[in-house]
Amino acid sequence: MRYFVAVAEELHFGRAAQRLAMAQPPLSRAIQQLERRLGVVLLHRTTRAIALTEAGAVLLREARTVLDAVEAAERRTRRAAGGQPGVVLAAKAGASRELLSKLLDAYAAEPGSAAVEVMLCGPGEPESLLRTGRADVALLHRPYDTTAGFDTEDLHTEQQVVVLPKGHPLANRAHLSLVEVNAQADLPLPRWPGRDGSHPDGPGPQVRDHTQLFQLIALGLACAVIPESLRDQLRDDHAIVPVPDAPAVTTVIAWPPHSRSKAVADLVRTATRLQPTPAAAPTPA
Template identity: 50%
Template sequence: MNRLETRELAYFVAVARERHFGRAAQSLGIAQPPLSRAIQQLERRLGVPLLVRGSRGVSLTPAGEVLYREGLTALDAVDAAARRTQRAGRDERRLVVVMKPGGDSGLLTDIRASYTASPDAVAVEPLICGIGEQEGLLRDGTADVGFLHAPYDDLTGLDSVELVEESHVLIAHRAHRLAGHAVVSMADLKGERQPRWPRQRSPYSLDAPDGPLIHDAGQLMQLIALGDVVAVLPESARDHLRPDLVAIPVLDAPTTRVLLAWPLDSHDRALSAFVRAAVEVADRRRQADLAG
């Protein structure tokens, strides 16, 4: 079978996304007839139908569903390769480390200090993003390495190493009914309005009314301060807590694993040195916690 071309893959993905040749042609900035011919030629080359054509648009065949999914991944990889190539050609090499606010569990400062001692170290550029954006920025080549959280972030196409495991605390306003408790359980939170996260419901909801969709930490803390929601968050959330909020240990909440993640098959020496420094810093923290 002949190799797929990036252009025809982009054409097919546009049609599959829009489910309509006219709208796809408009999004691509081309006329509809050459787009239709390109898709027909692609189907002939692959030897399978990709689309079911109808008067109101198109739908995907099982083969089309596969090519759409794989095509998105392939096009993202091409874009990522271009970004990484452009970044590698800059005069000053930088290692871009992506994380949501507080997502490093307080490790990055020590990791960067340890990393600078390596002969392979380059300048470290932190990239602070919104909740759930880290994985996309790693895949598209914007960032080299990032802090993710299991089991909630998607690690498809990424390699990773576990750094620390965090227990959880309830973050609530000081006037909340649970604010005076030394500890709480998940059962205590039944019926409480809790936030929703991008691409998933609250990981700790317990038959709770769905709250607002959260995109960044500042938004969440403001809503908690207003008494609109409470949130169960990793222990490190208490490090920069506002004075009008409290953090209460949740005894039976599942733990979160803080991971360092990077694109699969990366052989960059600067990245490897950063990962080694991160593992060493995390090991020292665990040893200190055990000792005291």
């Protein structure tokens, strides 16, 4: 499975073999064996390049979850034996700052609370940390993060705003629409790295964190649509305008299914009690 994922990602036996620290021929054979075992063609080979078949794409997705599950199994087992009952909480650096500190305070005040180690990380990372067992619980943000495969509780929903350089012509508008924001060719939206660490193509600067982003905006090189709770991290050289038709962002607390940890359960309970989940009810048309 590791082999197949490597080949499917590189689409090149030689490079995949290099990544796996092995020679190319055994890798070729291993994939052939896999195909024979499954009775399925996984790769279209054109001697010059290879491409995934439809079945291959399915297996790539499934194999990734298998490998994540294996990694999580090892890690969780080791940690269960370690004895220390601490809990690891992952959250995107900068996001939901106030909620996070409230949660930590409230949980620490609980009787019998365990030590909480907070991992602050880049966008998209908490998800994979949770999936591979490096974190026990995470704060995610729909619809940016995909919560598929986790148990979640909604904590907070908020509208998004666009951040503009101070003094921009649009900065005085009462609100903007998404199409208006996208139409600003002089202020492109930034490109965040994908889960593989590479940036998508397109206009706009590459950014890795909010500090970079806000600096670029202040310099008049970009704009960005962000949840409104991030406004307290802006300097006074920014302006914000609500974008009512941007999707609302929901902060959720997520944990792996089948988690039997008391600490995680307590943490989740504390989080849900923290706020009466304002605006949680979906507004019907």
